[in-house]
Structure formats: C-alpha cells, structure tokens
Amino acid sequence: MNELHRLWSGALPLERAFWTYAVIGGLAVNVTTSFLFLIFVSADWMHAALVAGYGLSVPYNVVALVGVWRAAKHHESNREWAQAARIVTLVGMVLLTIT
Secondary structure (H helix, E strand, O other): OOOHHHHHHHHOOOOHHHHHHHHHHHHHHHHHHHHHHHHHHOOOOOOHHHHHHHOOOOHHHHHHHHHHHHHHHHHOOOOOHHHHHHHHHHHHHHHHHOO
C-alpha cells in the first residue's frame, strides 16, 4: 500500500510511474477486467460485469494517471519527456476506460 501512496503522491520516479503503473499495469488491469466483463455479460450477470469492467479498472486508471501526472511535475531533467508521459497516459487511460 505504501507503493500506491507513493504513486498517488507523485513520489515515484516518472519512468517507474509511467512504465510500471501506466503502461504495464494499465494494460494488465484493463485486459483482465475487459475479459471478466465479457464473461459476465455472456452469463447475463450485468451487475457483476459493470463492477468488473468499470468498478475495478476506472479507479486503477485514475490512480495511475494522477501518479504519472504528479511524478512528471517533479521530473526536471527532461521536461519534454515529462509532458509526453502526461499526454500519453491521459489518452491511454481514457481509451482503455471507454473501450
């Protein structure tokens, strides 16, 4: 839990927040929850599908996005990379959430 607190507060290095939590974690969480969503929809368990599809992925996406955004604020060596990480994470998390 301490690691998630550090992510949320922007205390992690930008590279770690971006690659570990936004890219790898984001793909893992969203692929898994999409798969569960499809299983529950096919079983006609709509409430479980909504919880699996959105109730789990959206909070993760928000935490990852906020973590990258705040870590980018503290990243001073390459401001262009920091801004690119923010934009890519924002677009990626929105796309992963709505699809």
